[in-house]
Amino acid sequence: GHINLSILGAMQVAENGDLANWMIPGKMVKGMGGAMDLVAGVKKVVVVMEHTAKGKDGSESPKLLAACDLPLTGTHVVDMVITDLGVFTIDKKGEGGMTLVELADGVTEDEVRRKTTARFTTKLA
Template sequence: MALTREQIAQRVARELEDGFYVNLGIGIPTLVANFVPEGIEVMLQSENGLLGMGPYPTKDQVDADMINAGKETVTAATGAAIFSSAESFAMIRGGHVDLTVLGAFEVDQQGNIASWMIPKKLVKGMGGAMDLVAGAKNIICVMTHANKHGESKLLSHCSLPLTGVNCINKIVTDLAVLEVKDGAFHLLERAPGISVDEIISKTQGKLVVPECVPEMVFS
């Protein structure tokens, strides 16, 4: 069975390491904050000028001026720092973010990502994604494996305008976990109940499949 949005975020959270500075993109990536493993501490960074995002606020805690990049209200964790977006982007461009998690429309086998524009649809702009894909040390992409028409979003070449080139290291979809290297997608894990054949059928780009592909385990 395909993973839910929460399960995708839960699987990505296993990639977090103690002491990481992490930027979470809009959408599914924001859910990763709910699944930080016990025993580790990470600092969540927002490009609009907050290092140390806390959990989502209760009704009594809501501060309309305290928002993340997705315009959602947030809280500040103990030890958080608030600064200008210029300083935030200096942190990103300077390579001080250990991990960023982004959504995407398409990713190809070279690690290129298209995440900001679909022709003939309203475009708000690329936002901070172009800086994050260029400056973060490690980038994980989260997405559905195929679009609503059943067409693969893991391609040999992206068809949409690119956000970044040769930058995606790992992908977590609703069907699988894949690593991008050597010009191919390498299948690492599959969602519970999902067959390797289904993943192969929904991956248009070059896919390397090992003899044994373990299922993801969720507690």
């Protein structure tokens, strides 16, 4: 309860605010690190990340998902996601869901929808 804002990266974010950022199964890891502490009890969590994960073969896979399939760092903790394509807010306490509130220069809403499996509404200024 002493931290007002935590800004961190993520491997995946779910539409309900779940966060996965510490482990990819099958990869060597030393431990969870301090990310769980950074999202527990903080007033606002902002995730900054690339919108998609790049595969070795050049393919892209969404990182904004309906539900995370990697081990969770925290449940219902993310308030905002900033990616290279746009900015999303997450209503993790009310009716839930993501809202696209800003697009990066040169990016269309259609491109964001193609690269996102999480459901979201749009409220662009």
